[in-house]
Amino acid sequence: MISNLLKRVAVATAAFAAVAGAAVTSPALALDISGAGATFPYPIYAKWAETYKAETGNGLNYQSIGSGGGIKQIKARTVTFGATDKPLTGQELDADKLIQWPQVIGGIVPVINLDGVKPGDLVLDGPTVAKIFLGQITSWDDAAIKKLNPKAKLAATPIVVVHRSDGSGTTFNFTNYLSKVSEDWKSKVGENTAVEWPAGIGAKGNEGVANNVANTKGAIGYVEYAYAKQNKLTFTKLVNKDGKTVAPTTPTFQAAASNADWANAPGFYQILTDQPGAQSWPITAATFILLPKAPQDTAAAGEALKFFGWAFAKGGKAAEELDYIPLPANVVAMIKKSWTANVKDASGKPLASNN
Incomplete structure (x- = not known):
């Protein structure tokens, strides 16, 4: 039996494929963003992508293949961004010249x-x-x-x-x-x-x-x-x-x-399981985005930052409807500051200057 969610996934996947096809036949019409990784956030990424394409004409081709696959693909630079529910340590990020940030929280x-x-x-x-x-x-x-x-x-x-x-x-x-x-x-x-x-x-x-x-x-x-x-x-x-x-x-x-102390977490590394508090759900987790600090395709990377910036600004209601937790405004401000400081083109210009 195919569930309602999988039907939605199939529709979203078809939409992503259509966007990618349109980009091939009419490259001037849209800029396609490619990503791969965690299945944990796929429902909300699919919803955001649908709304973002309707607003901007730009689409997201996201492969829901698991965090391990997403980490491998972004390290190999075969996608614009990777997505993982296991955050990388500061040492791992430095080794692969990546920036990392939390995008949404779930259970x-x-x-x-x-x-x-x-x-x-x-x-x-x-x-x-x-x-x-x-x-x-x-x-x-x-x-x-x-x-x-x-x-x-x-x-x-x-x-x-x-x-x-x-x-x-x-x-x-x-x-x-x-x-x-x-x-x-x-x-x-x-x-x-x-x-x-x-x-x-x-x-x-x-x-x-x-x-x-x-x-x-x-x-x-x-x-x-x-x-x-x-x-x-x-x-x-x-x-x-x-x-x-x-x-x-x-x-x-x-x-x-x-309980998350994002301000004092290098690379925004946080594990949220087994947190104290009478109301705390024991297996809560953030899901993270990985992006190269010096992207090979600066246009796609810049568009990815616009997409995730848009999601922070306009995607909160959709996230809550799917029972994800949007990040607080002060954490979003820290994340955007890290974009400006770390993601740059070959000349050293920040790609997030207009996000």
Whole structure:
């Protein structure tokens, strides 16, 4: 069954292809921006691209291939920009002469497929999620799950773990969270964009995980919240760092994001998992853009900065409608200042001077 989100993705992809085709046949009509990477922000990038093209005539050809692929492509300079949910360190950015900034914030949620269980009915905590993905808890009527859900009627349904098969920033943030809440996970698996999964089946992209969970009884996976919402998947609540049970909502994502100290983060490097606060969603993450400091195609890079500047200025409402969190105005100002200071043409002129 094709979900509403995947239908929208297909439409957006077709639109991107049409834009690219138009650029080939009539290059004077539009300037195409190419990007690749994270599937986490794809729903909002697709929405922004649609609106931006209607306003400016310029389009976005974005390949939703996972953060690992996006990092590889921008390092190889085969796209105008890369997108990743795993931020690069200052040393990594310097080595590849890249600039990095957060574009939007969202939440990663466990999603399940259990008969009679509605979104938010089931509560899990970090250690229990870790044991499930370690393959140590294999049935939905396990005592650890029952303890967290004493009133739930849980059958002895086998648990089917679904995880990402591609290099993924969503996986990085999910495994980073599990490493913080489970010493067993940290020592046996650890955190990265790709790990050696102890259990389960792999699927490509947030789209693939969402589809597999939707079509597999007893399944559990992890996806960006927009995918859970648009696919009408059953998400779980989580117990956060303060011991409070919270649901994935805009306020709980905002509560976690409020702890970010962007001003003192070189390269805007921030990890937002397992943040303190009674209202904080435990697996909150920013998604980042990577751009060369000295782009080969200055026209495309300049247009990319215009696009992302436009998204900061006009894309907030669309982001909120898809349950992403726009960045605060003071953080946007810091980001734009970094554009001016770092992204320049061959003569040293900032490409963002008019953004």
